[in-house]
Amino acid sequence: MRALFTVFGKEFLENLRDRRTLVSALLFGPLFGPLLFGAMVSRMLDQSVAESDEPLKISISGAEQAPNLRRYLESQGITLTLSSLSEGAARAAVQSRAVQVVVIVPADYAPRFSAALPAPLLLVADSSDAPARKTADRVRQLLANYGSGIAQLRLKARGVSPLLAVPVAVNEIDVTTPTGRAVAVLGFMTYFVLFALLMGGLYLAIDSTAGERERGSLEALLSLPVDRASMVGGKILATCAYMCLSLAISLAAFVVVFRFVPLERLGMSANLGAGTALKFFAICLPFVPLGAALMTLVASFTRSYREAQTYLTSVLLVPTLPIAFASIYSLKTKSSLMLIPSLSQHLLMTSVLKDEPIAPLDVALSAGSSLALALLLVAAIARHWRRESMLG
């Protein structure tokens, strides 16, 4: 036990003195997620505000044939640019993104309209261009409204109740709460939290294993009268300490960032205060030894710092797999899923964000499965360290 703490102290101190890894572990790793996230959400806000404020601008060709339609569109706040584009010219103009949407009123529009036959209109737009698609959607909606308005007038003129043409009336009820909408945006924030957690211990996991070998200090260490399990335990414990630090910094940064991002303007309320951050920390804590053991195990098998870095970069992606899987199949929180590390932390954190009640059993299963797997990995590492091949 004493050896374990000696190893822990030395690894902790040595890592603390390495300024470059410290910056990477305690600044870059934990702050990357919150900053990226803040920037992303702010940009989304700016965009959606800009889009709803901005008047739509479209080009209309042959408007002189449809003065009524023109007045209607203008009354709906659309800025019309009058043109006389042929269908081919309109296609070219849209493709070159000179205009987003062109409405063409063909020559037979007016006669057919007067004869109460379906009057053709052409809507030219590029559906692969996201902003243009939105404009086209709005124009399509307006044209449909115009059409149904005319239809009702025609029915009335013939003494038929327009209600006959409305057999069903659909009313949508959106049950999304402001918090729920925020969760859709914040859904992958949980990955950034797990990423920061792993980044905090990444360098120490490499340095205390592959680094020890590359520096040539490993054999001297192995020739000491110290149980290898204590050595491995001390190293993993030091890695855990930095992971906890990194996790704490990351969560604090999230709390600060979301104080400045006006989520309310998107009709969302982020349930992300100090209390949530503390709950996140508690949920992630059992994942810390698991991550540390996983990284140490992988790094123990490598010959050099470089090799370890290569492999551990993929380890950083491991926690994404269950989370990605869960979002593809839109898995709901279930007790059986609590047995899968990283996924269970993701689900629990999402529940906290949604302010849903959390079953104590789920928390226990999540923590228990992560810790059990961590113990298994630590035993595997200790076994590997006892082998002669460890000398390299």
Added chain:
Amino acid sequence: MIEADALCKRFGAIEAVREVSFTARDGEITGLLGPNGAGKSTTLRMVYGVLAPDTGSVRIDGIDIRGETSRARAHLGVLPHAAGLYGNLTARENIAYFGSLQGIGRRQLRARTADLVASLAMEDFIERRAKGLSQGQRIKVALARALVHDPANLVLDEPTNGLDVMAIRSLREMLKALKSQGRCILFSSHVMQEVAALCDQVVIVGQGRVLAHGTLQSIRERGGTASLEEAFLRVLGSAEGCD
């Protein structure tokens, strides 16, 4: 005293060490001499117990290294082939780390470090980070680290490899001083002059076997020549069948 008895070690198809036996006595410097790949490092690794021999045994002051590894290691200081230091720790911290892992208490460690600093002349750099030290300073720290628990026996694997002349010279002086304190010193080398300048006993190994074992004088006699180099080559040559 270090006693190796009929050590054998095989790595797959390769017989790295075959029936190696020798005794390194207290107050003497014993050199394990042989060309690269002769099995010197493998032999020493079995001596300090990080490799298990397939057959044979090693005793340190009469304690079996495999049976009572920790107790035997307490009698043994080790300077492996790669004796890297922790660059971000100071020389003192490097020594203290190993001292603590050897189970030495804080007060005793301070006293012991002070002794080592004085005897190895480390006053100038004891508080400096190891990454900024010269080769000669590094070897002193590595040696102090190996000696921190005051072991009666010291094993060094190719300690002069990659050192400059000044560092080799000071290492030689340090080993002689340790010998005069009555310690048993066992070191390996492929440089004959090295061995000739230091050793009381020489164990010549080639192809994993002991080819000759004795004092410098007896090796010379055995080779039938006054030159140790000539004698060394003859002993090796007869083993490799190119005499």
